Amino acid sequence: MTTQARSPSPTPDGPLPIRRLQESVINRIAAGEIIQRPASALKELIENSLDAGSMSIKITVKDGGMKLLQIQDSGCGIRKADLPILAERFTTSKLSTFSDLARLTTYGFRGEALASISYVSHLTVITKTKTDSCAWKACYADGALAAPRGTTSSEPKACAGNDGTTITVExxxxxTPTRLSALRSSSEEYARILDVVTKYAIHNPHVSFTCKKAGSSAPDVSTPSASTTAQAIRLLYGQTIAKDLLYASISASDQIDATSDASSEDKGETWSAEAHFTNAHYHAKKTVLLLFINHRLVESLRIKKALESIYNGILPKGASPFIYLSLQIDPQSVDVNVHPTKREVHFLDEETIIERIASSLQQKLIGQSQSRVFEYQTLLTGGIAESQNVKGKGKERENQRGTEESPTSDRTDSPSMTPSSQKPRKTLSQHKVRTSLQDRTLESMFPVTSSQTAANGGSGSKAADFDDSSPVPNPLKTREIKASECSLTSVQKLRRAIVQGTHRQLHEILEKHTFVGIVDVNRCLSLIQYSTKLYLVNHGALAEELFYQLGLRQFGNICRIKLDPPPPLKDLVKLAVDVEEGIERSSLSRPQIVDRIVDVLMARREMLSEYFSLDISADGAVESIPMLLRNYTPNLDKLPLFLMRLGPQVNWASERECFESFLRELAFFYVPEPLSPTHTDEAPQSEAEDKSMRWQLQHVLFPAIARYLVAPKSLLDRDVVQVANLPDLYRVFERC
Incomplete structure (x- = not known):
């Protein structure tokens, strides 16, 4: 039985004397306020790297950050002369007087992060500035320089290193065993670390973030530099959220309505905000709010409740949205010195600003849609994975299908048939499965005045508009796409990863589906049927995975689409860079970014031609692009964007990651979607373009999906959704 230590009681002679705490005790108490868990330590280190102007941040974690937490950046580095006091408390380059707090625009300013980390861990720093001829390595303990293991001198030592800083926390x-025992498991702590990295990667899309476990070859979070916020959200949170995102930009000068406070201009109120938030079609069990005030990740219960309230009348009960909000306020109106970890901030006119932001987001939601769509995900394979005791029913269903097609057929010629099986059994209507390709599709249910030719990469095939009595056009005769012979280990591993990630039941659905029709071309939604079930699929997501697999399947032996005349590479990249958002936050100008991307591609044009059939001439002309699927032509309006993304989005340093990221970008280029997410009334999609895209989807893409796509489990999230089941519909009709 343990006893709890009690404070000594006052003596009869009087109160106990007041003593000054030892410096080590003071520092360790303060460290507990700043560094609460590995994720909070990483947050401080990431902020230091961003303050240093880093464009690349690599994080390595072991045992949830308790054994190892390493962050490597490409920032400005630390001067050797500053290393002796680097880990002392209240040493900073951000402040000199108290009045500087009113003009503060950086993340850190008190100089407590590295000091606090050094009191509760073994801290090592390797840093190099651009002017240094070598890097310098220093070890710290309790805020001061310490001698590395096996040495006696604590002075910084010269070593090899790149420009920037690498901080290792071991x-x-x-x-502090009590704090250590209070932490969660290593997997939970690592999940918190990934959450911090993800949030900062969303807010800093111009910075490349990488986070992985020690010893792992594949990172768990990886983002390219020179991206946009929307692209970062799509990469880190998935297409599920990205396709339902809305964007709003609000500032103090915007008038929300006629009754808004007109005195804000007189007060000199200056603030602005930008938000990416989901519409009425998306809902989750828990609200995801990424709130940044003056680029600092903070929490605010008032802002969270105000934003959640605008969804009360839009989302179903218990559903929550995804919101990213970045608020820029005059630093003189913000008090950042409220919380030891800077988790909370206070600012002037908080209630008015929150109300203005909430009203703007609410109006955007109302203007986007007056209704919401309810979707449900059920067991995709209700008729696939039967129990062992009913396996024989599969043959019985085949007999029923034969009965449905030929009710009077005589099957007594089979010697194994018993007399009871000779009688055709009546199949209930709700269990009948449509198998004839002559049955109607969605398009056939609408009257067509005249047939039109659908452009299909020069094939001259006509779009099929037919009713029940019209014959079905012959399917396109395409050659079998055979896997190329490749001895590269990286390609073989990528191919094996596809096979290992197969979802057998979803693969069967897509392999044996019947195409029903296209619901929405712009939102990439189509209907397919399998067995007695109807599925709503995101054909854009299916196509992206298909084209990635086709590119990997034909690696080194991809056909070409020749461009005549060949356009200049630099002009194409410049077109995409000129319209790209967020480049202003980069340290490079737009012409410099164009030149850098062109130089990267020109330096690797032989490899691009040999492996991917992307031919670039010596004078910088794009002569041909890869052809992944015959009779399918990608939207060439996306070619400038594709070439621009090859510069920052492809990891050229690693062979396997290079091949994988390039093929992912190529697949994204091939996705059958418009250049913009939706066509406005001012620039509607032409009827010919719509006809061509629909024809390619029905007669080229979906047959290729059934033939070649190895379905991964990731498509089950929201890209394949069951919307109807015939037996269930019959039960509803019977109740009516």
Whole structure:
């Protein structure tokens, strides 16, 4: 039985004397306020890297950050002369007087992060500035320089290193066992670390973030530089959220309505905000709010409740949205010195600003849609994975299908048939499965005045508009796409990864589906049927995975689409860079970015031609692009965007990651979607373009999906949704 230590009671002679705490005790208490867990330590280190102007941040974690937490950046580095006081408390380059707090625009300013980390871990720093001829390595303990293991001198030592700073935190909380025992499991702590990295990667899309476990070859979070916020959200949170995102930009000068406070201009109120938030079609169980005030990740219960309230009349009960909000306020109106970890901030006119932002987002939601769509996900394979005791029913269903097609057929010629099986059994209507390709599609249910030719890469095939009595056009005769012979280990591993990630039941649905029709070309929604079930699929997501697999399947032996005349590479990249958002936050100008991307592609044009059939001439002309699927032509309006993304989005340093990221970008280029997410009334999609895209989807893409796509489990999230089941519909009709 343990006893709790009690404070000594006052003596009869009087109160106990007041003593000054030892410096080590003071520092360790303060460290507990700043560094609460590995994720909070990483947050401080990421902020330091961003303050240093880093464009690349790589994070390595072991045992949830308790054994190892390493962050490597490409920032400006630390001067050797500053290393002796680097880990002392209240040493900073951000402040000199108290009045500087009113003009603060950086993340850190008190100089407590590295000091606090050094009190509860073994801290090592390797840093190099651009003017240094070598890097310098220093170890710290309790805020001061310490001698590395096996040495006696604590002075910084010269070593090899790149420009920037690498900070290694080992054995976190080794000297505070109570704090260490209070932490969660290593997997939960690692999940918190990934959450911090993801949030900062969303807010800093111009910075490349990488986070992985020690010893792992594949990162768990990886983002390219020179992206946009919307692209980062799509990469990190998935297409499920990205396709339902809305964007709003609000500032103090915007008038929300006629009754808005007109005195804000007189007060000199200056603030602005931008938000990416989901519409009425998306809902989750828990609200995801990424709130940044003056680029600092903070929490605000008032802002969260105000934003959740605008969804009360839009989303179903218990559903929550995804919101990213970045608020820029005059630093003189913000008090950042409220919380030890800077998790909370206070600012002037908080209630008015929150109300203005909430009203703007609400109006955007109302203007986007007056109704919401309810979707439900059920067991996709209700008729596939039967139990062992009913396996024989599969043959019985085949007999029923034969009965449905030929009710009077005589099957007594089979010697194994018993007399009871000779009688055709009546199949209930709700269990009948449509198998004839002559049955009607969605398009056949609408009257067509005249047939039109659908452009299909020069094939001259006509779009099929037919009713029940019209014959079905012959399917396109395409050659079998055979896997190329490749001895590269990286390609073989990528191919094996596809096979290992197959979802057998979803693969069967897509392989044996019957195409029903296209619901929405712009939103990439189509209907397919399997067995007695109807599925709503995101054909854009299916196509992206298909074209990635086709590119990997034909690696090194891809056909070409010749461009005549060949356009200049630099002009194409310039077109995409000129319309790209967020480049202003980069340290490079737009012409410099164009030149850098062109130089990267020109330096690797032989490899691009040999492996991917992307031919670029010596004078910088794009002569041909890869052809992944015959009779399918990608939207060439997306070619400038494709070429521009090859510069920052492809990892050229690693062979496997290079091939994978290039093929992912190529697949994204091939996705059958308009250049813009939706066509406005001012620039509607032409009827010919719509006809061509629909024809390619029905007669080229979906047959290729059934033939070649190895369905991964990731498509089950929201890209394949069951919307109807015939037996269930019959039960509803019977109740009516």
């Amino acid at each position: 054995n976190l909380f080794y000297n």
